[in-house]
Amino acid sequence: MNFKLTNMRKIISRLDFLVVFALLIFSVNQLYAQREVSGTVSEASTGDPLIGATIVVKGSSTGTVTDLNGAYSINVPGDDAVLQFSYVSYETKEVVVGNQTIIDVALVETATELEDVVVIGYGTVKKEDLTGAVAVVSSEDLNRTPIATFQKALQGKAPGVLVSQTSGRPGGGTSIRIRGIGSINGTDGPIYVVDGIRTGSLNQINPQDIESIQVLKDASSAAIYGNDGAGGVVIITTKRGQAGKTKVHYSSYYSMNKVPKKIELMNADQYADLFNEALDSIGVFEQAYTDEFRQQYYGEGWEQGTDWQDEITETGLAMNQYLRVSGGGENGNFSLSTNYWDEKGILLNNRATRYNVRLNSDFQVGKRIKIGQNLNITRYHSQSGAGNFNYTKTASPLLRVYNEDNKGGFAGSWDKMGFDANENDTIDANEYYNVAGRNDKYNPRGMALLSDNRSYSTNILGSIYAEVQIFDWLKFRTMPSVDLTQGRSNNWTPSYDMPPRTVPEATLNVNFYDNRSLRWENQLTFDRQIGDHHITATAVYDVNRFDSNNSGVESIGFDYEQLPVLSQGGSVSTSVTGGSGIFRSISYLGRVIYDYQGKYLLTASLRRDGNTRFAPGYRFGNFPALSVGWKINEDLFPQVSQIDMLKLRFGWGATGNSRIGSWKYDDFLSDTRVFAPVFGEPAYEAPGQYIYYSFANPLIQWESANMTNIGIDANLFRNKIQILAEYYIKNNNDMLVQRSISGVFGRSMDGSFPFVNVGQVRNKGLEFSGSWRETRGDFYYNITGTFTTIDNEVISLPSILSSGNNRSENGKPIGYLYGWVAERIITSDDFDDEGNYLYSEPTSGVPSPGDLKFSDLNNDGVIDDNDRTMIGHAMPNLIYSLTFDMEYSGIDFSFQFSGMHNYDIFNQERAQLSSFNFQDLDHNKLLDWAQNHYTVSNPSTEYVRADLNNENVNDRISTWWMEDGSFLRLRDVQLGYSLPDNLLTPLNMERLRLYVSVANGLIFTKYTGRDPENGAFSSSMGSGTDGGGYPNPRTFTFGIQVDF
Amino acid sequence: MKKINQIFKCIALSLLFMVVSSSCNEDEFMDVTNPNVLALSSFYKTPQDAEFAVNVCYTPQMHRGLYALNWWVLFNTFSDRILFETTGLDRIGINTGDGFVRNTFLDIYRMLWRSSHVIYNIEVNQDVMGIDDETVIKHKAQLKALQGFSYFLLVSVFNKPYFYDENSLPEDPEMIYGNSDQIEFWEGCQSSLEYAIQYLPETYEPANYGRVTKGMAQSLLGKALLYKYYHFYMRFEQTMTAEAEADLEYAKQLFYDVIYSGNYELSQPLDMSSQLDVVNAYQCNFSYIDLPSSDPEIMYDSENNRESVWEIQYSDERLDNVWLGGWLSTSNLLAQYFSGHVNSYKNHEGHPDLYYLFEDATGHPAGFEKDPRVYGTMYMDGDHLDFRDNEYNVPYATGTHNKRIAESRGLNRPGQPSASFGLKKYHYPTYVENIAPQGCPNNVRYIRLSDVMLMYAEVCMLLGDHSEGIIELNKVRARVGMPPKAAPITPQMIMNERDFELAFEGHRFLDLIRWSFDPQFAIDWLDIFDGDPIFKVGKNEYLPIPQFEIDVNEGGLEQNPGW
Known part of the structure; x- marks a missing residue:
């Protein structure tokens, strides 16, 4: 029989437009039959028929699947044939046919989570045999809540992974840090591997396509990605088809984004x-x-x-549609999905959309060769004006x-x-x-609506693999892949008058780019059980070439502004820019995973990476790792039945970071216009060419991190309780730090100093995750709590690094907040009878009553830059989350709290709104301050005076404006209902679930700004200042999920 | 057998893959070069490379750290004649971490490093580039002048930072670059400029206006020697030594050579009885476009006119519709920050006291009430921002366009002719361009002939040659129809004349500092700032060494006194 065709007909009859999927029909060879066996396949505990279970004659390509009643029939070659019965998440069963003609089989659900397989990069390992620190987020976790980006899916899900939403912009503003801040130069985030392909195109990923996310946190597991694994590795695996009946899944949601908090101006x-x-x-x-x-x-x-806040905000509507068709048989499987997501932000003229198509498939070609592919095509679009929440405060x-x-x-x-x-x-x-x-100041609404800035990108991420099972114990796999992104940005500013802010000429700025990353990975895997010894050995050879090109045109002056295209512009000027990027890398890797009796586990790996970001001779780095595990319960107390597993783990490894940009090892010349001097009458720009401001260092090499990790995993009471606890110390050595160089070199500009391998940073912390899950009849619930502590310290730096309000120096946390200590508000009592101020004066002059009294920390009689000190931590010491899910006869309910504790924020927005600022020309202020500020008749101890000249610079960074950023947030709460089977069956549906959810519904914090996550953790040297960014909206969602 | 065959095929296939995939040569694969820009190793190969490198040395002076912005933000603002929109800066409210200070430091060192590095490389690579000795000398003369300029700026503004030349270029980023002796800078400045004077041409064809000429180098060396008298001899020895006198004689000769070279002349009014002519003949020295005279056929030359000696050029071409000025740009920010232009606020306002200091001009042929230079220096109520029929031809100070800094600080006097005094120099008429006023194309006249004449008069006074000096001082006065002064020259005469003639041109604060080293000028800072203790003697004579440099050099570089 041809099961595909029958199933296809059903689909087509249901959903006409799925006709296109007919392309995916696999033809299955009919084999000549010798004898027919039939029967039913059922679920062992309930006796319900299993629909779409696969039955294969072992060692042949003959197979079939069960129908809606769980029934099957199959031709077998003879009595000694063996039938294999399999079904997703059930244990496979084999039955020798013998003389039976009816074989009924009951399959048992895969017993525990321990059987789960974890993707660890270039392979998988059973969760129970894991020796490294890997956090797993499953598709259940991902798909329950409506999320626009996969980064948000990680929020609060995995201990040690700090995900913060730094901006409420549609589709944007998420920062991910794994086990603290490792590097000072801002590029220490994790790397991303999607279906085995490393990619940086994160917007392309549709979270609903994701089967699971694994986060390799420690060096012993991340070292397998050597070069840039120091910040951790996020491995994303997308959904594949399963053998069985063809399934159709449709889901959709509609959301409203609301402004969470208005400031009272x-x-x-x-x-x-x-x-x-x-x-x-x-x-x-x-x-x-x-x-x-x-x-x-x-x-x-x-x-x-x-009220300018009202004028530039709106309720942003969002919607998402997702359709997936998947299926497969004994010779192949497929999954085809498509998604359309469209979100409007709470700021006018802010929008992002994404549509994608993904096709994943695997084919068995003969007995020993398997071929498959992944293909994802995404179009991403975002749009914004020149609007900005800050304008609402200055206008x-x-x-x-x-x-x-x-x-x-x-x-x-x-x-x-x-x-x-x-x-x-x-x-x-x-x-x-x-x-x-x-x-x-600018008219905020005009700014939000006049300009039109759009960006478009199309990403194609595709790979084909062939897997050759040379022997049962030796497999060769080759996978060429391509990651293409082509993009365009189109920024249009029309001419307008908003005197005195006017733009006399319209400007169109169009930029194109084209990035191409080609990769070829070859892998040989040895996997053999020899007695009590199980060895899996992997060797990989991987090459990558990346090329990029970009070009841009800026055209100023449009006679017909209704025609905002390049060909119509340029009446004033047109300028063109462009360039190329090149990158190459080669990697060799070997890994051995060994276990003895399944209870003594060892993983050792070595990766050698070379890339062209460094000078010849410094390009290669070696990244070894070793981890061991011991299931101590099996040796020490095997008789204690309450302990299902108790495993001790220890790991050590070295990883690297090379993300410092290209060509840092060479002095390059500027283009002739950068240094253009001017001569002549009339004055013209003469060509000049010389060394860039940058200062090269040919000796730079890999930044390396090594991490030691001790962990314990425990599963208790028939896996109802699962506990994971881990302690890590991560030392980032040879950290690439831009060494400040003296101005005598005549080249230095902050930000382009030479990189030198000198810095050392240590992160250490404890991660804990505990969950309790239980099923009682119809009632299922799960409570999971996690916490992570982060202790971050700079061990050595060649000199103090400063950037804005942040500073790094030996013995202190990276990027701590640096400012003045404000003791109190000065009163008239602080002056003697002649009116002389009694304390140290700021360099700006004598303060007046109502100004802040700053501490003269070095007691030199003057308040100046040298009186600054550490006044805050920009990183939380503790992050934690609590997740609860339950299901009861079709109703499901879940919520997630997550919080961060013990970090400080310079509430710059409050400082600016509760004082006058430098060049403050009658900006709007907080009503509270305006009405209660210090005056002679109202000697406030809380609010500084209204000094138009801001002589004392009261709004400078000081303890006065520092606030505790700690918060606990109800990230998500959701209530769902799945229709019972008796209603679904007549509709030919397997599942229909409706749900409502609220994201960012509640926040408990002492912080007075709009959002304690604003401006936090954006970079290692730029965190902790809240200038009043784009707040995270409060989102209300209604959604539906249907499976056919 | 079939199975073995199959396995064999699989092995062969896999090996083929392995061989193909690893057959690419590692070194070849990894051999990449930057496709976007050239490297230094491929430079200095052609004569053009040398020219481009020389050109680059001219850019620091026009950058934001110097005359595009910071010079004005710092030294104009610090002077007693300028009010800044917010207090702080005009109270010399800077500190060691100040960004303006650091950028100024960096731009001066950029000029020193580039000129020195290029001298070194042109000499080393002369044969490779295929240029003759004459060309090397031509390039080197310009570079030496710029090198001398940077020495002068470093020692007069930053006191005693690190000294080097083309034979002692800094190379090692780990090294400590500490203090050098002031005398190294003064002597370095002198020898560099002497080389330049020897080989530089007296003039260039118009396409090369802005390049250093002999006259520029002579004026600058004269100025440097004059400054050395105060900053070195008077500061440390407190008395006129034989060396000091010899230096001043040398300066006098240099100024004399410039004044009588025949290459320069003061811009003279066509008709001394016409107010338009008197003001515009003076005002054209700060204007972007030529200014009208009473004769419709004749205009007063503005940029690169014959009064201009050292003129920093800004482009008439338009680059990008971005915030111009600073590096990557070829325009300055004078109009953006300081002008009384139509399109934004200005940050600077003139102190009302200055208006009253200008001499009365009773009996002036053109009927001025005050020294005509006051009308070329300050915008007053009733002035228009342009003389032509265009959108910028609107009245100055129409009320709310300006912040009226003086008024808000209670500095105005009853009956004052204008509610505020705007800065007219460099801003009249308003630059009419689409991007005005962000990228100002107006050239900065760093040294003009009247400055040279007044410096000559000052040197003469110091040497006691009053009769020679008073001639030049009176020429400056005569140009605007002011009556001559009689010898002997007094310090007060020099101070006043420079105050009036060079008002708002960025000289006043530095003039006061050098004079403060010489007791005969009796500089009383408390008096200068109306009793406000703004200026700290022993500290504010020099800018602080940027804190950044102090930190980088880890204790090896001393901060200037008082900071």
Whole structure:
């Protein structure tokens, strides 16, 4: 029989458009029959028929699958034939046919999680035999909640993996750190391997296609990826077809993204009051804020003015559609899926969409050769304006939103009013008048809507493999793969007037890029049980060539702005840029996995990697690793039945990091325009060519990390309780640090200093994960808790590294926050009778009552840069999560809490909104501060004075603005309902689940900013400052999942 | 048998794969070169390479660390004649970690490193490039002048940082680059500029305006010797020594040679009785475009006119629609930061006191109330931002465009002719271009003839040659129709004349510092800053060495006193 055709007909009758899938029909050779055997396959515990179970005549290509009633029939060659019965997640059973004609089989569900297989890179290992630190996130975890990116799926799921959402932008802003911060130069994140192919194109990955994610956390497991494994390895395995009936899965969700928190700023009345008072106090010119003027300018609603937060935010709608068809038989399987995801952000004109098609298949060609492929094609698109949450704070509420007289239609803070604040109708009607006081900032809504910045990328990630089973114990596998990304960005800014902020000429900036990574991996695997000894040995040879090209055109000046294409532009200027990138690598790898009696486990590997980021002679690095495990319960207390497994693990390994950019080993010359001097009348730019500002170091080599890891895994009470505890010490040695060089070299610019292998950083910590899962009849529940501690210290650096508010130096955590200590608010008591200030003065001059009193830490009588000290940790010491799931007769409920503890945030947004700042031209402020700030009559101890000149620089980074960032967040809560079988069967459905969920629903924190994850952990030297980024939206979702 | 065959085939197939895949030669595969840019090892091969390298040495002076921005942010702002929009900077509110200071330090060293490195490489690679001795000398003369310029800037602004030349180039990033003696800089400056003077041409054809000429090198050496008198002899020895006198005689000769070279002349008004002519003849020295005279046929030459001695060139071409100025750019930020232009706020305002200091001009042929230079220096209410019929021809200070810094600080005087005094130099008329005012193309006149004449007068005063000096001082006054002064020259005359003639041109603060080393000038900083203890004697004479340098050199480099 041809099971494929029958199943296809069913599908086609259900879903017409699946006609295209007919291409996937596999023709199965009919074999001549000798004798027919039939029967049913059922589920052992319940007796329910198993639909789509596979029955194969062992050693032949003959096979079939069970029908809807679990029945099958198959032709067997003779009495000595052996039938193999298999079904996903059930134990395979073999039956000798003998003289039977009816064989009924009951399959037993694979007993425990221990049988799960973990992907460890270039192979798999049974979970119970694992010796390294590998965290696994399964498809169940991934598919239950609606997630747009796979990074979010990792959040709170795996101990030791810190995932933070640094921005609420659609599809963006996730930072992943595995076991702390390892490198100072900002490129120490994990590497990603999708179906065996290393890739950097993360937007392409549709989380619903993922079967499982494994995170290789320790060096003993990550060393297998040698070169860049120091930050950990995230291995993603996508779904493949399973032998059995063809399955159709459809899921869909719709979400609403809501602004989580609004900041209470001043309205127009309050704003006018504050600035009239402030300007009065320094005797400054005419009142710009008289009621008459405001009313005449603004019109209706003038008392409230414009709430810019409302003007630039909206409820962002998101939707996702996913369809997957999969199936297979004894000779092959396939999985074909497609996805469309579209999300709008809470900021106007912010959107991301992704659509992809994935096809994975495997074919058995003859007895010893297997061929298969993975192909994923993704189109990703994102869109944004020039909008920014910061503009809502700097813009004046006095400003109107629109002004039709202005090109672009938005009001600017200068307007041709024909009247001014004092004497109406005294001003020339063509003269600009500042309607927003002295405020000259951008119209936030105009900024959000006028520009149109889009980026598009198409990624093709594909591989073909052939696997040759040379002997039963020796397998050869070869896999060429390609990772292609072509992209374009199209940034359009029309000309507009928002006086004084005007753009006189439209600009179109178009950039194209084309990245191509070709890889060829060859692998030989030896796998043999010899008595009590089981050996798996792997040898791999892998080469990679990467080439990229980019080109860009900037065209300024468009006579017809309704035609925003390059050919219409350039009336002012057109400039072109472009370049290429090249990268090559070669890797050799060997690994032995050995166990004795299944209880003494050993894994040893050695990888040798070479790549062209380093100078010839320094290109190759060796990365060894060793790990051992011992299932002590089997030796020490085999009789204790409550202990299913108790395993001790120890691992050590070395990994590397080469991600420092290319060509750092050579002095290169600039292009002739970079240094263009000017000569002549008329003045022209003359060509000049010389060494870049960068300073090369030909001696740089791999950054290496070695990690020691001790862990214990325990499964208790028939695997109801699973505990994993681990302690690690990760030493990043020879860390590539940009060594600051003296300015006498005449080249130095921060950021382009030479890299030298000198730094050393240590991360250590404890990871714990414990879960309890139980099934009682219809009731299933699972509670999982995890926590991770991170202790991070710089062991040695050649010199102190500073960047913005962050600093790294020996003996302190990487990138700690560095600033002044503010003791309190200065009062009039801090001055003597002659009015002399009694304490150390800041370099900017004598402070006044209401300013912050900074500590003179070095007691030199002056408050200056040297009085800064460590005032905060930018990294949490503790991250934790608690997940709960349950199912009861079709109802499922789950929630996840996760939190971070003990880290500090410089709430720069609050600092800026609760004081005046450098070049602060009447920016909006927090209402609370505006009404309660320090004055002579209100000597506040909490709020600094309103000093337009900000002489004391009260808003500088100091303890005054530091806050505890610790939080506990209800990341996700979800309620689902699956229809019972009796309703599904008439619809030919296997499952129909409806659910609602809320993401970021609740947060418990003392932090007063919008979101304690904003601005956190974006880079090792740039974390801990919250300037008021894009907050994570609160998302409400309704979804449906259907299986046919 | 069939099974064995199959296995054999599999082995053969696998081996084939292995052989094919590993047959690629490792070295060949890994042999890559940067496809985007050239490497230094492939440079200095052609005559053009030398030219391009020489050109590059001119860029630091026009960068943001120097005359595109920081020179003005620091030295104009620090002076008592300028108010900055927020307090702090105009109270010399910088510290050792200040970015302006560091960028200035870096740009001066870029000029030193490039000029020295290029001298070295041109000499070493002369044969490879195939250039003759004459060409080497031509290049080297320009490079030596720029090298001398960097020595002068380093010693007069940063006191005593690290000294090197083409024979002692820094190479090792791990080395400590500590302090050098001031005398090394002064002597290095002198010998570099003397080489330049010997070989530089007196003039260039228009396409090469901006390259160093003999006159530029002479003026700069004269200026350096004058500064050395104060910063070295007076600071350390407090008395006129024979060496000091010889240096001043040398400076006097250099200034004289420039003034009487025939290559330079003051821009003279066409008609001394016309206010337009008197102001524009002076104002054209700061203008981007030529200015009108009373004769419709005749315009006053602006950029690269005959009064200009050392002029830093900024491009008339447009680069990118980006924030121009600074590195990667060929325009300055004068208009962006300091002008009273239409399109944004200015950061600088003139101190009202300066207005009142300008001499009365009762009886001036053109009927000015005050020294005409005040009208070429300051924007006042009623002024227009352009003289042509264009969108920038709008009144200055229409009210809310300007922050009125003086007014907000209570510095205005009753009856003051203008609510605020804007900086007119370099900003009149407003540069009319699409991207105005971000990328300002206006050249910076670092040294102009009237400065040389006043320096000559100053040297003469120091040497007691009053009658020679007063002639040049009076020429500067006569150009704007101001009556002559009588000998002897007094320090106050020099101070006043430089204050008026060179107001807002970035000289005042540095002038005050050098004079403060000589007791006869009786500089009282408390008095200069209206009783406000802004200037700390013994500290603010020099900028701090950037903290970054102190840190990098791990205790081997001393901070300047007081910082």
